[in-house]
Amino acid sequence: MSTQQDHILIVDDDRDIRNLLADYLEKQGLRCTAAADGREMKAALERHRVDLIVLDLMLPGEDGLTLCRNLRASGTHANTPILMLTARGEDMDRIIGLEMGADDYLPKPFVPRELYARIRAILRRARALPPNLDAQPLAQARELRFAHWRLDTVNRHLIDPAGTVVPLSGAEYRMLGVFLAHPQRVLSRDQLMELTQGREADVFDRSIDLLVSRLRQRLGDNAREPAIIKTVRNEGYVLSAEVTPGDPQGGAR
Known part of the structure; x- marks a missing residue:
């Protein structure tokens, strides 16, 4: 602090x-x-x-x-x-x-x-940041692009490859934001809990897993073989896609 x-x-x-x-x-x-x-x-x-x-x-x-x-x-x-x-x-x-x-x-x-x-x-x-991980300098971007999807950070909208707005809850938006700030890096359940809810996960708390599952549904990510948010056994989850900044009005920068 x-x-x-x-x-x-x-x-x-x-x-x-x-x-x-x-x-x-x-x-x-x-x-x-x-x-x-x-x-x-x-x-x-x-x-x-x-x-x-x-x-x-x-x-x-x-x-x-x-x-x-x-x-x-x-x-x-x-x-x-x-x-x-x-x-x-x-x-x-x-x-x-x-x-x-x-x-x-x-x-x-x-x-x-x-x-x-x-x-x-x-x-x-x-x-909060995961130990030894620095967020990519994307926080000020008006739009984040990944795997043909877009996150409009101004209006807090997720937009699918066809241009349709997919509604996100506040918790889903925060979780996706954490993944987009740390792409292609494994984040543990404890780290995700701290970054999204400001507390440590207890052994019986499945809220992170449920939230990841809901995000995968929003992204059309196959639960058995997810391509965007992957499970790393005994470690956590990783956003496998590359993330680039863009502008909702003017395209990628």
């Missing part, structure tokens, strides 16, 4: 909550900026470098889901981690938030200590 203070932007229309969270997080060594709505959030993002956004779902004007979607579609803040808060606890709100690109979701009421733990986990996940 960097020795520089991580800067957290808290977006919530409840002044008491903003102040409570800012005071607590600053005591934990974080730097905080507070905003009451989308307009103040955008102004803060123009003024400051922000490491993570704590974004309330229920806001006046543009709600948190709209703001999250717009941030993910923007070039400047498309990869800024987002932790979404809401007073509503329905599963559908959580699912929609994650599908819009939120990195995590915390229902109100919550204990500030739990929020801090979630923030630390998200930041660790966002910065």
Whole structure:
């Protein structure tokens, strides 16, 4: 973790909550900026470098889901981690938030200590790299091309060889992004868990295997003899295709 203070932007229309969270997080060594709505959030993002956004779902004007979607579609803040808060606890709100690109979701009421733990986990996940592996310098590419497929990183769309958009969940998008950042390199289940979920895999956790299986289905990859995401026995998984940057509007660069 960097020795520089991580800067957290808290977006919530409840002044008491903003102040409570800012005071607590600053005591934990974080730097905080507070905003009451989308307009103040955008102004803060123009003024400051922000490491993570704590974004309330229920806001006046543009709600948190709209703001999250717009941030993910923007070039400047498309990869800024987002932790979404809401007073509503329905599963559908959580699912929609994650599908819009939120990195995590915390229902109100919550204990500030739990929020801090979630923030630390998200930041660790966002910065994690497998040991001795450096990601290819593709993070700023508007489009990534592999095996006749394209991933539009601006709109977070997967596009098949025929030009059809294939929908991805937030978890599928993050997993594919990890593979595309480390092509032709074997990634263990532990590394994939850390990079996508910010935690270690336990021996009974099959979520990585299930997610890889779902990605293969999206890519039309034969489960018995996959050609794009291959299994390396007793080691993990590898994206076997070459990855090149491109531009959704202008073709490969």
